[in-house]
Amino acid sequence: xxxxxxxxxxxxxxxxxxxxxxxxxxxxxxxxxxxxxxxxxxxxxxxxxxxxxxxxxxxxxxxxxxxxxxxxxxxxxxxxxxxxxxxxxxxxxxxxxxxxxxxxxxxxxxxxxxxxxxxxxxxxxxxxxxxxxxxxxxxxxxxxxxxxxxxxxxxxxxxxxxxxxxxxxxxxxxxxxxxxxxxxxxxxxxxxxxxxxxxxxxxxxxxxxxxxxxxxxxxxxxxxxxxxxxxxxxxxxxxxxxxxxxxxxxxxxxxxxxxxxxxxxxxxxxxxxxxxxxxxxxxxxxxxxxxxxxxxxxxxxxxxxxxxxxxxxxxxxxxxxxxxxxxxxxxxxxxxxxxxxxxxxxxxxxxxxxxxxxxxxxxxxxxxxxxxxxxxxxxxxxxxxxxxxxxxxxxxxxxxxxxxxxxxxxxxxxxxxxxxxxxxxxxxxxxxxx
Amino acid sequence: xxxxxxxxxxxxxxxxxxxxxxxxxxxxxxxxxxxxxxxxxxxxxxxxxxxxxxxxxxxxxxxxxxxxxxxxxxxxxxxxxxxxxxxxxxxxxxxxxxxxxxxxxxxxxxxxxxxxxxxxxxxxxxxxxxxxxxxxxxxxxxxxxxxxxxxxxxxxxxxxxxxxxxxxxxxxxxxxxxxxxxxxxxxxxxxxxxxxxxxxxxxxxxxxxxxxxxxxxxxxxxxxxxxxxxxxxxxxxxxxxxxxxxxxxxxxxxxxxxxxxxxxxxxxxxxxxxxxxxxxxxxxxxxxxxxxxxxxxxxxxxxxxxxxxxxxxxxxxxxxxxxxxxxxxxxxxxxxxxxxxxxxxxxxxxxxxxxxxxxxxxxxxxxxxxxxxxxxxxxxxxxxxxxxxxxxxxxxxxxxxxxxxxxxxxxxxxxxxxxxxxxxxxxxxxxxxx
Numbered sequence: 103x104x105x106x107x108x109x110x111x112x113x114x115x116x117x118x119x120x121x122x123x124x125x126x127x128x129x130x131x132x133x134x135x136x137x138x139x140x141x142x143x144x145x146x147x148x149x150x151x152x153x154x155x156x157x158x159x160x161x162x163x164x165x166x167x168x169x170x171x172x173x174x175x176x177x178x179x180x181x182x183x184x185x186x187x188x189x190x191x192x193x194x195x196x197x198x199x200x201x202x203x204x205x206x207x208x209x210x211x212x213x214x215x216x217x218x219x220x221x222x223x224x225x226x227x228x229x230x231x232x233x234x235x236x237x238x239x240x241x242x243x244x245x246x247x248x249x250x251x252x253x254x255x256x257x258x259x260x261x262x263x264x265x266x267x268x269x270x271x272x273x274x275x276x277x278x279x280x281x282x283x284x285x286x287x288x289x290x291x292x293x294x295x296x297x298x299x300x301x302x303x304x305x306x307x308x309x310x311x312x313x314x315x316x317x318x319x320x321x322x323x324x325x326x327x328x329x330x331x332x333x334x335x336x337x338x339x340x341x342x343x344x345x346x347x348x349x350x351x352x353x354x355x356x357x358x359x360x361x362x363x364x365x366x367x368x369x370x371x372x373x374x375x376x377x378x379x380x381x382x383x384x385x386x387x388x389x390x391x392x393x394x395x396x397x398x399x400x401x402x403x404x405x406x407x408x409x410x411x412x413x414x415x416x417x418x419x420x421x422x423x424x425x426x427x428x429x430x431x432x433x434x435x436x437x438x439x440x441x442x443x444x445x446x447x448x449x450x451x452x453x454x455x456x457x458x459x460x461x462x463x464x465x466x467x468x469x470x471x472x473x474x475x476x477x478x479x480x481x482x483x484x485x486x487x488x489x490x491x492x493x494x495x496x497x498x499x500x501x502x503x504x505x506x507x508x509x510x511x512x513x514x515x516x517x518x519x520x521x522x523x524x525x526x527x528x529x530x531x532x533x534x535x536x
Numbered sequence: 537x538x539x540x541x542x543x544x545x546x547x548x549x550x551x552x553x554x555x556x557x558x559x560x561x562x563x564x565x566x567x568x569x570x571x572x573x574x575x576x577x578x579x580x581x582x583x584x585x586x587x588x589x590x591x592x593x594x595x596x597x598x599x600x601x602x603x604x605x606x607x608x609x610x611x612x613x614x615x616x617x618x619x620x621x622x623x624x625x626x627x628x629x630x631x632x633x634x635x636x637x638x639x640x641x642x643x644x645x646x647x648x649x650x651x652x653x654x655x656x657x658x659x660x661x662x663x664x665x666x667x668x669x670x671x672x673x674x675x676x677x678x679x680x681x682x683x684x685x686x687x688x689x690x691x692x693x694x695x696x697x698x699x700x701x702x703x704x705x706x707x708x709x710x711x712x713x714x715x716x717x718x719x720x721x722x723x724x725x726x727x728x729x730x731x732x733x734x735x736x737x738x739x740x741x742x743x744x745x746x747x748x749x750x751x752x753x754x755x756x757x758x759x760x761x762x763x764x765x766x767x768x769x770x771x772x773x774x775x776x777x778x779x780x781x782x783x784x785x786x787x788x789x790x791x792x793x794x795x796x797x798x799x800x801x802x803x804x805x806x807x808x809x810x811x812x813x814x815x816x817x818x819x820x821x822x823x824x825x826x827x828x829x830x831x832x833x834x835x836x837x838x839x840x841x842x843x844x845x846x847x848x849x850x851x852x853x854x855x856x857x858x859x860x861x862x863x864x865x866x867x868x869x870x871x872x873x874x875x876x877x878x879x880x881x882x883x884x885x886x887x888x889x890x891x892x893x894x895x896x897x898x899x900x901x902x903x904x905x906x907x908x909x910x911x912x913x914x915x916x917x918x919x920x921x922x923x924x925x926x927x928x929x930x931x932x933x934x935x936x937x938x939x940x941x942x943x944x945x946x947x948x949x950x951x952x953x954x955x956x957x958x959x960x961x962x963x964x965x966x967x968x969x970x
Binding site (some may be wrong): 148149150166167168171173175176178179185186187188189205206239240243250251254255257258261262297300301302303304504507508511515519521523524525526527528529 | 582583584600601602605607609610612613619620621622623639640673674677684685688689691692695696734735736737738938941942945949953955957958959960961962963
């Protein structure tokens, strides 16, 4: 990065910064570069930012999609030096220094790749073909429609006493005991206990099962053993089955085969067992590590690419404290983006850039009403207190006043009604059905 | 209906009432029969009621779908004598008195058809194949995604100076000058004036056009000439082109051909020119009038079907005051349902049923901020006053406290921000994309 100063900043009045991806990293960078001496272009395949930590609440009918998605143009409207292009990246013309996209070529002086992560099936083809994922708004809405449709089918199966078929339709298997897996399981368990009981009177709630499967020895592996134990206890209290040290070996759309020999009849498997770097067309195969991330130095430079940088989930910055790179979460992405922006501004003022260092602000997960685990520094919280902290932090990090209010409104309705109200089955619409 | 009393009410303790369709008619009937001596089954292909008068605001990014859609089960949860089946009707077994659905057979003593209306293309095949409709939540979301995607394409076309192509992408043609057409046109015009100007800086707003086409001599034909003139004036002030006494003769997806010889290059045609009764499988061809509705007497009985009734849009009740049946709107549907419920209750108490008569409570349409027309009795309102009346009436008739609050919230955000904020392009998701 140090060599950039002369080449880019001394030859041009306003270096052109092209940012691919408007997740936590990309959007933080855009905000930091707003009204600064750069010409910024944000490129994303969607026209909105997705607040991924709350996606699971869209999938479980607690939040509306609009409350956690934010249109990019609403943010950059007042930023005179920022433009947005909704486009897919097709390749990079390294010679001409142009990003080739579905809507044309975008010339850059500095290219920033912040394409985030995608679901990692670890080569499990059955799962890649049959399991549901939870990385996009579309996927979350699909999970919502699916589980609601399963409930409706369960009612119809009651009419004909097909109890075995009903158990299969009402068994929800979640692979992966990280925050997403734990949070989805908790939310589904609450739906079983509150909504299935009161609004699907024809169905015996005992017919519904939720099972979390993890290959490791405990849930929430990124947190302390204390928090893992708490999360397990909370989930068990809600009636969730937990299978640890267990791997999924196959799934044909009806039966999950497990490494312990067990089989589970189910029509719904949600895969939350891992993520990998989201590749960008144009980068050479060699650039990628086995986990799909791209190796960067502590200035976020991609090796061998002087003008090209990677931020967030897709960037693996190996340091002494983090030999496997930073965790693939919002915090490192935002901190890297903030730091990278500072470095660009330093360079524009002819100062030397500074290496990045990550400050761990903690992690947390919620498991139903009044129950969560949170770790902040040495502090380990559980129960209701952690739940309120979890809510506060998420509201704080949401983008835009309207979305904060919308989430608060949705949560207030849920809190006082004990009901997940956003239960619409909306399927892809095919024009001209007549 | 009078003969029902003996056959149904004297032989059974609780007559089984099966209601097909949970629109205004079906849902009103369900609410009136709640906790009364009937066993009620509501059947609908969706799991939610759609408040159709506000669908156009979902299509134009002002309201979230959940704010105008209400899950049936949330309503019938506390009603002990009502159950819900999400199902498609396949046929009716008149002999066995059973409704045959995609989830099994539902026996009835009294069958109520309230399937509403569907888009009427009046035989225009081009339009049926290429135009967008606005009768369901899915269609509204599709219009929303489409116009937002057109805006994004318009930005990309600016990069390459393709101004002709850009005009085509930004020309929105609405066929039909009734309330829906007028309301959609007004909302799009506001988006042009506020959002296109501020958030799509690369696009010259003059490139965007909105045209309303109607075959008749004036807009809002169901209202007075005074209101028609007002609506026209409001739309013209907002920059909307209006073509009256004009018919659409063809559309190939790129060019609309009109009866006056004019051609309009456009990629977006929204068809709001008419509705027809929504047919139900199982009813004989002869039962339908040319407009797709079913003739009923003033007790809502379908001719020749002693135990079968039709309510709302799909029922054509010919009276002296309404020789063509009641208007296909929410009010007649709700009033018929309320009256029909009263008649059922009268029969159960061995009283004679009473013939229905419609009380016209007026009609209204809104055309952008602070502008609407409303007619209540002899009172003809316009401007800001009509706009507030319009809002109040719609909030009042929405179902459920949560939805009222959600609509108020969305409206408040829009009012104070001058911005349509719910601008997410969400397309059908295809599983296993990797």
